[in-house]
Amino acid sequence: MKKIAVLGAGSWGTVLANLLFENGNAVTLWTRNPKQVAEINQQHTNQHYLPKFQLNAKLPATSDLTKALTAAEVVLFVVPTNATRSVAKQTVKALADLHIKPLIVHASKGLEQQTHKRLSRVLAEEIPVQLRQAIVVLSGPSHAEDVAAGDITSLTAASADLKTAEVIQQLFMNDYFRVYTNPDVVGVEMGAALKNVIAIGAGALHGLGYGDNTKAALMTRGLAEISRLGAAFGANPLTFIGLSGVGDLIVTCTSVHSRNWRAGNQLGQGQTLKTVLQNMGMVVEGVATTKAAYELAQQKEVEMPITTAIYHVLYQQKDIRTEIANLMRREGKMELA
Numbered sequence: 198m199k200k201i202a203v204l205g206a207g208s209w210g211t212v213l214a215n216l217l218f219e220n221g222n223a224v225t226l227w228t229r230n231p232k233q234v235a236e237i238n239q240q241h242t243n244q245h246y247l248p249k250f251q252l253n254a255k256l257p258a259t260s261d262l263t264k265a266l267t268a269a270e271v272v273l274f275v276v277p278t279n280a281t282r283s284v285a286k287q288t289v290k291a292l293a294d295l296h297i298k299p300l301i302v303h304a305s306k307g308l309e310q311q312t313h314k315r316l317s318r319v320l321a322e323e324i325p326v327q328l329r330q331a332i333v334v335l336s337g338p339s340h341a342e343d344v345a346a347g348d349i350t351s352l353t354a355a356s357a358d359l360k361t362a363e364v365i366q367q368l369f370m371n372d373y374f375r376v377y378t379n380p381d382v383v384g385v386e387m388g389a390a391l392k393n394v395i396a397i398g399a400g401a402l403h404g405l406g407y408g409d410n411t412k413a414a415l416m417t418r419g420l421a422e423i424s425r426l427g428a429a430f431g432a433n434p435l436t437f438i439g440l441s442g443v444g445d446l447i448v449t450c451t452s453v454h455s456r457n458w459r460a461g462n463q464l465g466q467g468q469t470l471k472t473v474l475q476n477m478g479m480v481v482e483g484v485a486t487t488k489a490a491y492e493l494a495q496q497k498e499v500e501m502p503i504t505t506a507i508y509h510v511l512y513q514q515k516d517i518r519t520e521i522a523n524l525m526r527r528e529g530k531m532e533l534a
């Protein structure tokens with residue numbers, strides 16, 4: 198049993214907080230939105246992010262960060278990628294004032310827009326080592342809606358410090374939630390971030406009316422790109438055939454729960470990116486990560502034709518069908534090169 202602060206009450210933070218609570222931990226869920234706090238504490242629901250889900254009536258929420266962090270042994274960050282640095286900055290003073298040195302975990306999936314950094318690096322930069330223990334990344338194929346329904350789910354806890362990853366593994370495991378460990382933090386975070394880009398592509402193909410062959414081709418060649426860029430940053434290529442690679446790619450490219458897939462689907466049906474993002478009401482991580490991935494690929498001279506095509510559509514208003522045609526007209530290649 199541990200004292201845990203979960204920071205972020207979107208769909209994923211809410212479900213993870215509930216799961217950790219029902220696993221017997223003392224959990225406090227933090228959100229900046231006082232109305233959401235009142236709803237969680239009084240109705241035990243979070244209608245905007247998780248319609249129909251009834252939370253454990255004893256799970257407490259607060260908008261007071263210091264209160265959430267009091268005596269915390271584990272702090273779980275689950276805010277969108279581009280909010281992680283600012284939330285980490287806010288925790289630092291509280292950690293110092295409270296004289297605590299918790300384990301740090303994050304379960305978000307993206308590359309920071311301005312710096313293109315992975316989130317474990319962002320957290321390591323913002324939270325000094327004297328205020329924290331090791332950092333663990335929790336990732337894998339896991340839509341909040343399915344976990345809320347008790348669907349069997351497997352994830353990976355990645356850390357350079359495997360002993361700490363094992364602590365986190367034990368905290369989350371139960372009859373429907375199985376966690377593996379992995380020392381390859383780079384591979385796990387790159388797989389998690391980059392699959393969102395390919396999921397936008399998979400949704401777009403669906404919206405345009407393409408069939409299963411096309412989607413399988415996109416996912417497979419998308420995985421080749423993810424692996425190439427990840428390897429250029431030192432990832433173990435085998436990580437990409439694991440839960441945070443192909444596993445998460447499959448679920449995000451095929452599930453109607455995926456915000457990235459749904460955004461792509463609507464783009465494929467002819468809606469503008471602006472309208473799609475306005476109507477989603479939740480984070481679509483793949484949009485910012487597409488730009489980061491495109492720029493990293495240029496920097497590292499890694500070939501990422503699908504990511505480049507998606508970048509053209511999202512950031513240069515190029516036509517999706519023309520981009521698909523251009524991809525198909527490239528010269529023939531060796532598959533494993």
Ligand SMILES: NC(=O)C1=CN([C@@H]2O[C@H](COP(=O)(O)OP(=O)(O)OC[C@H]3O[C@@H](n4cnc5c(N)ncnc54)[C@H](O)[C@@H]3O)[C@@H](O)[C@H]2O)C=CC1
Nearest residue numbers: 206207208209210275276277280305306339340341479480
């Ligand atoms: N929803 C899911 O099924 C899964 C989501 N994830 C990842 O978890 C992360 C969070 O996703 P969701 O919970 O789905 O997002 P969401 O869009 O459902 O909710 C985001 C939450 O963060 C809060 N927030 C946004 N900006 C903030 C800021 N600047 N400061 C403080 N709080 C802020 C919002 O108020 C909201 O409570 C993302 O990186 C996503 O890729 C990972 C696995 C599954």
Ligand SMILES: O=C(CO)COP(=O)(O)O
Nearest residue numbers: 337338339340455456457
């Ligand atoms: O990461 C996820 C599932 O593993 C969630 O994907 P979306 O952000 O596309 O909903």
